[in-house]
Amino acid sequence: MGIKTIVEDNIDILVAGAGLGGTGTAYEARHWGRDKKIVIAEKANINRSGAVAQGLYAINCYMGTRWGENNPEDHVRYARIDLMGMVREDLLFDMARHVDSAVHKFEEWGLPLMRNEKTGAYQREGRWQIMIHGESYKPIVAEAATKNADKTYNRVMITHLLMDESGRNRVGGAIGFNVRTGNCHVFKSKTVVVGAGGASNIYKPRSVGEGAGRVWYAPWSSGSAYALMINAGAKMTQMENRIVLARFKDGYGPVGAYFLHLKTYTQNAYGEEYESKHFPALQKMVGKEYLDMEASHRTHRPIPTCLRNHAIIQEVAAGRGPIHMVTMHAFQDPHLEEVGWENFLGMTVGQAVLWAATDLDPKYQNPELTTSEPYVMGSHATGCGAWCSGPADVSPPEYQWGYNRMMSIEGLFGAGDAVGGTPHAFSSGSFTEGRISGKSACQYIDDGKAEGIVVSDSQIEKRKAEIFKPLETYQVGRNEIVAGTVSPSYLLPHPGLQRLQKIMDEYCGGVTVNYMTNDKLLNIGLQKLKIMEEDLEKVGAEDTHQLMRAWELKHRHRTSECVMQHTLFRKETRWPGYYYRGDAMKLDDKNWHCLTVSRRDPETGEYTLEKAPLYHLVGDMEDKALADMKKSEKKPAKKAAKAK
Amino acid sequence: MPTFVYMTRCDGCGYCVDICPSDIMHIDKKYRRAYNIEPSMCWECYSCVKACPHHAIDARGYADFAPLGHSVRTIRDEEAGTIAWRVTFRDGRVKNFLSPITTVPWGTGIPDFRNEPEPTEAERNSQLLSFEPKYIRMDDGDIATLKSQNLEMKEGVYY
């Protein structure tokens, strides 16, 4: 097959994947690098790519410093308790102190933000969320990116990073192919910002057959960000921290606006409140530090997302499902009813379709909720991703070795789902992280750090052969059989994906095992993934579209392996409701109040795992209400001690 | 609701092919019209539906959980800056919605930095991003730092 190779040389900043993070990079890098060559390589069409393809109805991360609403450290405290303590507080603080400026720009660019008519401030959905008419969120940020980039390559899937061969642990660009033309694309670049998003579909989804695309995170979120970084030997963090979502059943429509703005609430099948029933036992598992009903009731402190999931899972297991969202009261108000519907039409149209198809009007009937299959990502209520250097003015030495958001490989940066330890960034925070990376990449180049990069032709040729091998495998094997999809010499991407999902589901805590795993299961799972890797050498692709699916599968596989390694390493149940380690059912702060960091050796494929210290920049005591409460609690306790 | 295409409305223009994030809207070689080649990888994101100039694409709820006989139609009007939705239930009830999609004419809201003044060396070496701190707050304050917030990074267990 005559594959054309198109080389784009002398790039300063390559954006690999332009969702919310990548668009932020392309935009911001132009400000700090007026004459720099900025190139975007995007798997789909930048105008509707990534998790925000259908739009969003809320911006979930906005401080409102302008209106005196919140300070960055308030958000750090919130994200930390929600993630059971495990976050990179330096990165979160940094994101939070900049995020408002991104949102104010969005408004200027034409994104319709709703206003609170009384205060003039943005309409709050919750403490951190503001409401928007965000159908065109993605086209708007895409315009900011393409206007400032030198070139945007749509439909180019990046399969590998290219590495500098001059003897330094440094990136030198990326390589991939056009999913339409089949051309090979080589990008030689001084820096690469990975913005290729999170991973859906690595766990067996609840939907089957035709509905398998109805996943919560977009089906095109193929774990590429993780696989690119892991394969290059970048250090990863918190990859065990997958997320399970409580969502409307089947459609997976978002619940944020329902809980926060519409003030709907959940109950079991018999109309009972069920959460508080499960909390005493849960408190024994995780400790009062993480689940304190009194504190949550009296202050802004949230009950961690995973723990609320846990209550749902337990209640359903006890035979009192399904869980319902009580919408019937809120929907009597025509304004709230409109918000409820538009919320779906703006970001998960499928839920509206499902309600229309089932004649379910939430005004007259309370819809069912369910807990989803797990997802691996780093910008929602979870923090999987690369181990990145923090900002010089905030981070302690263990978190700071280079430029802000640079990974453990020189010149390699990340944004959004790609960056680890930074949950609750969401769309605005991901864009902000992209901006930070864009500026850092310019500084790195200006400081002369990218001189003398060597990327040899043989490196490129080697990758090229790898990239197109599935086409060849198919062509050769195809003649062996009469017709159909079953061949002894190749595996097609779709059945391959199903194998991966089955392994992850059964051995690494998916829905069919009620999110349960243990060391034995994980070790078996890792063996199965190893064998699957051998089979992935024989993945076949009929055309360039399937070639994309083949590479998505390889990327999902690598991501899964890393998730399994991390899950095995952290010997405790840190996030009940996301997953359980049956052999260590308790949260164990004595041994595991730390972040997990892994590195896969690109030569041997071996993983090294280590613990990294957790630094905190703020205690609960800065939350006034909570501090007052604890003070009043402490006093009688002290007296009692003295009396003894 | 994976998508499908009405034979008589499609003229094969390829707008849907161009936009689909999942790369699953393809042109059928025989009929020279578009169709969904891989319904199980469709997110029902409606990107193609919104892009089709002939409203030839519709979505039919996923067979594994959605009964037949409903429809959710949309018209996205870039000129007017609005999106209109019509939700038709299986039993025939209809709900209509209309939302804005932008507040400025397309392509006018975003600066091209190449036409703006260059940042100074001091800005470059600071923690500031473009248009900051002005774009964060209304007073003269700077961006938050550990010092300004009276904070310190400490190792150990805090809750």
Ligand SMILES: Cc1cc2nc3c(=O)[nH]c(=O)nc-3n(C[C@H](O)[C@H](O)[C@H](O)COP(=O)(O)OP(=O)(O)OC[C@H]3O[C@@H](n4cnc5c(N)ncnc54)[C@H](O)[C@@H]3O)c2cc1C
């Ligand atoms: C249903 C849903 C509801 C949400 N609700 C909200 C909300 O209300 N408010 C909010 O603020 N956030 C919300 N979010 C979260 C938000 O969408 C994400 O946090 C954000 O989009 C993450 O940004 P990202 O850049 O990391 O990834 P993405 O935006 O997903 O971008 C990844 C990009 O990389 C590209 N890509 C992938 N692989 C490759 C490859 N190999 N080569 C080249 N390109 C590649 C993709 O095509 C895509 O363009 C929601 C998400 C979902 C799915």
Ligand code: SF4
């Ligand atoms: S955009 Fe509409 S008319 Fe054009 S090819 Fe697609 S379905 Fe046919």
Ligand code: SF4
């Ligand atoms: S609805 Fe979205 S994923 Fe499905 S075919 Fe259309 S553009 Fe593609």
